[in-house]
Amino acid sequence: GESVGLHLPTLSVQEGDNSIINCAYSNSASDYFIWYKQESGKGPQFIIDIRSNMDKRQGQRVTVLLNKTVKHLSLQIAATQPGDSAVYFCAENMGVSSGSARQLTFGSGTQLTVLP
Amino acid sequence: EAGVTQFPSHSVIEKGQTVTLRCDPISGHDNLYWYRRVMGKEIKFLLHFVKESKQDESGMPNNRFLAERTGGTYSTLKVQPAELEDSGVYFCASSQNYREQYFGPGTRLTVT
Numbered sequence: 631g632e633s634v635g636l637h638l639p640t641l642s643v644q645e646g647d648n649s650i651i652n653c654a655y656s657n658s659a660s661d662y663f664i665w666y667k668q669e670s671g672k673g674p675q676f677i678i679d680i681r682s683n684m685d686k687r688q689g690q691r692v693t694v695l696l697n698k699t700v701k702h703l704s705l706q707i708a709a710t711q712p713g714d715s716a717v718y719f720c721a722e723n724m725g726v727s728s729g730s731a732r733q734l735t736f737g738s739g740t741q742l743t744v745l746p
Numbered sequence: 747e748a749g750v751t752q753f754p755s756h757s758v759i760e761k762g763q764t765v766t767l768r769c770d771p772i773s774g775h776d777n778l779y780w781y782r783r784v785m786g787k788e789i790k791f792l793l794h795f796v797k798e799s800k801q802d803e804s805g806m807p808n809n810r811f812l813a814e815r816t817g818g819t820y821s822t823l824k825v826q827p828a829e830l831e832d833s834g835v836y837f838c839a840s841s842q843n844y845r846e847q848y849f850g851p852g853t854r855l856t857v858t
Contacts, residue, residue, distance in 0.1 A: 662845065673750070673837050673849035674789070719789065723844075733779060733791035733802060734839075734847060 642743045649707040651740045653720035656701060660722040664734070665694060665705045669716045677705070677718075707742075715744045748772065750850035752838050758856045764826040767853045771820070771840030777801075778821050779847060780813060784834040792836075795821060828857045 643649045655663070661682040666674035680687045680694045680703075687694050693706040703720050721734040751770045759765050771778045780792040792811070793803040797818035806813070810829070815821040825832055835854050839847040 664846070666849075671851070673839075673851045676846050676848070679845065721789075732844075733794055733805070734781075734789075735791070736781075736789040738788040 639738070640741045640743070642745055643710050644745050645710060645712060647710055649705075649710045649714070649742060651705045651707075651718050651720075651742065653703040653705075653737050654701060655703060655720075655722050655737075657722060657724065657735070658701065659724050660735075662723040663694070663696060663703050664721045664723070665692075665703075666719045666721060666736075667714075667716045668719065668739070674719060710742075710744050712744050712746070715742055717741050750838055750840050750848050752836075752850040752853050754853060755851065756854045756856075758858065759828055760858055761830055762827045764824065765828055765855060767823045767825075767836050767838075767855070769821045769823070769838030769850060771838070772842075772848055775840035775842050775848075776818070777841040777847075778815060779839040779841075780821070780823055781837045781839065782834045783837070783852075784831075789837065792823075825855075828855075830857050833857045 664679040665677040667677050668674045678689045678692050678694050680696050685696050691708045695704045707714055717739045719739045720737045723732055723734055750772055753768045757765050776797050778795040781789050783789045791805040793806055793813050794801045795815045798815050812824045833856050835852040837849050837852045839849045841847045
């Protein structure tokens, strides 16, 4: 069936380096993608989103890239800090273009560990 | 603005018992979602309310799960009777529009 998945379950980076977290999706009808950050004991926190009519979107220290040709999504974190250590989930939605609020489909998550 | 709140934060019950989880969405958010994450797996959708109506309950695993949203405000999710495989973290999210869903801290349910 349709699914959203992640290439790697864990990622360790040195403090100050850039992090790249990848996500593959298979539902070509998805038109909205979101990255969430989940810290221990907390719920998923919105980081950044992107609609399917875009291929890049930047936030504060974060950039999301969308490649619809290969159905790939990535989250880039610049100058990774200890506070960035968390599980990162990509999620997809469909029907956003038509204004319908639907359920999110999540990937399995990547544990990012920032090393001192 | 208060965020999404969930109660309790943790619940430990025995197999066969009943548990009721509560979610208070952000005020004014018509859309309310329940999700759960079973150990080591992805977060999965359970159901979606628009105000007091169930818009989509395709993710509910079986009839042991009952969700309600009285008056279109807070929502409850009851599991009766609980089974071991129901253990996990149950998240509630709310949204005002079709985009960003705001998540609560979750309820960690342990069935022994």
